[in-house]
Amino acid sequence: MPGEPAPEPYRVWLSEVMLQQTTVAAVTPRFERFLQKWPTIEALAAARDEDVLSEWAGLGYYARARNLIACAREVAALGDFPDTAAGLRKLPGIGEYTAAAIAAIAFGEPIAVVDTNVARVIIRFAGLESTIEQSRDTIREIVASMTPADRPGDFAQSMMDLGATICRPKSPVCGACPLAEDCVAAASGEPERFPARKQRAARPVRYGIAHWIERNGAIWLVRRPRKGMLGGMAALPGSDWTEEQPKSRSALGHITHDFTHFRLELAVVAHKSATGDGWWQKIDDLVDAGLPTLYRRAVESVFQSRSALAA
Numbered sequence: 351m352p353g354e355p356a357p358e359p360y361r362v363w364l365s366e367v368m369l370q371q372t373t374v375a376a377v378t379p380r381f382e383r384f385l386q387k388w389p390t391i392e393a394l395a396a397a398r399d400e401d402v403l404s405e406w407a408g409l410g411y412y413a414r415a416r417n418l419i420a421c422a423r424e425v426a427a428l429g430d431f432p433d434t435a436a437g438l439r440k441l442p443g444i445g446e447y448t449a450a451a452i453a454a455i456a457f458g459e460p461i462a463v464v465d466t467n468v469a470r471v472i473i474r475f476a477g478l479e480s481t482i483e484q485s486r487d488t489i490r491e492i493v494a495s496m497t498p499a500d501r502p503g504d505f506a507q508s509m510m511d512l513g514a515t516i517c518r519p520k521s522p523v524c525g526a527c528p529l530a531e532d533c534v535a536a537a538s539g540e541p542e543r544f545p546a547r548k549q550r551a552a553r554p555v556r557y558g559i560a561h562w563i564e565r566n567g568a569i570w571l572v573r574r575p576r577k578g579m580l581g582g583m584a585a586l587p588g589s590d591w592t593e594e595q596p597k598s599r600s601a602l603g604h605i606t607h608d609f610t611h612f613r614l615e616l617a618v619v620a621h622k623s624a625t626g627d628g629w630w631q632k633i634d635d636l637v638d639a640g641l642p643t644l645y646r647r648a649v650e651s652v653f654q655s656r657s658a659l660a661a
């Protein structure tokens with residue numbers, strides 16, 4: 351929180367990585383559990399990959415979890431986090447924003463910290479007629495010119511809070527905003543018109559089949575290959591995901607799941623033989639398997655079809 355002593359870099363880094371593309375409400379309880387299990391960067395660096403990936407299950411964007419493990423090990427080997435944004439940038443999974451946020455909040459580096467919320471505030475404040483993408487450099491320059499040498503971390507967090515709670519995407523509360531007097535968007539009377547919207551391309555569709563192999567109250571699970579989508583996560587076995595629609599087979603369950611760059615139509619079909627490296631997971635203990643959201647929903651779709659048939 352602004353005004354409090356600088357938090358440990360480990361906590362700042364962990365929360366920033368968890369918050370990338372995931373909401374505060376979803377992250378908060380998971381963040382606390384992570385800290386209980388692995389209270390220091392050294393503890394996390396020493397954890398087994400499978401344990402970290404299972405703990406991450408449900409937070410999505412699993413490349414982040416793999417980068418988290420790699421970064422923890424690199425920092426543990428270095429002995430500590432680098433204390434500048436430039437040094438932090440060299441670590442796995444730390445991009446420009448995350449490096450700046452850690453450097454400002456944990457180490458007091460006076461650097462521009464620009465997340466989507468801050469970018470929206472600045473675009474409105476300066477009245478820039480563009481998308482956030484088109485004005486990235488200008489936004490960063492404006493934030494840099496506003497960032498104080500004293501307590502830059504507090505300034506960064508205040509700007510992010512301002513964007514999240516007052517200068518919201520819809521219905522900004524200009525009456526409660528400390529920037530209102532000089533804000534171009536507020537003066538225009540239509541602050542929501544900023545920033546310009548970017549045109550969204552239609553999401554392509556891919557198709558996949560997941561195999562449901564059940565025996566004695568357990569189902570066969572496998573671990574996905576380390577590289578690629580959901581790498582290293584527990585999964586139902588099945589086909590590759592392709593753009594070609596497979597021939598229709600009677601499915602036990604079906605889900606549609608949106609990834610960032612495509613939509614997946616996944617059918618769950620009964621299959622006889624357990625293949626590949628895997629394990630029998632008791633259905634009653636499925637929650638311990640660390641299934642990512644995609645496969646949790648696929649499993650639930652099978653149970654829902656079953657209870658609909660039984661009703």
Ligand code: SF4
Pocket residue numbers: 471474475516517518522523524525527528529530531533534535536541
């Ligand atoms: S005055 Fe309104 S539009 Fe301008 S920065 Fe504040 S909340 Fe956003």
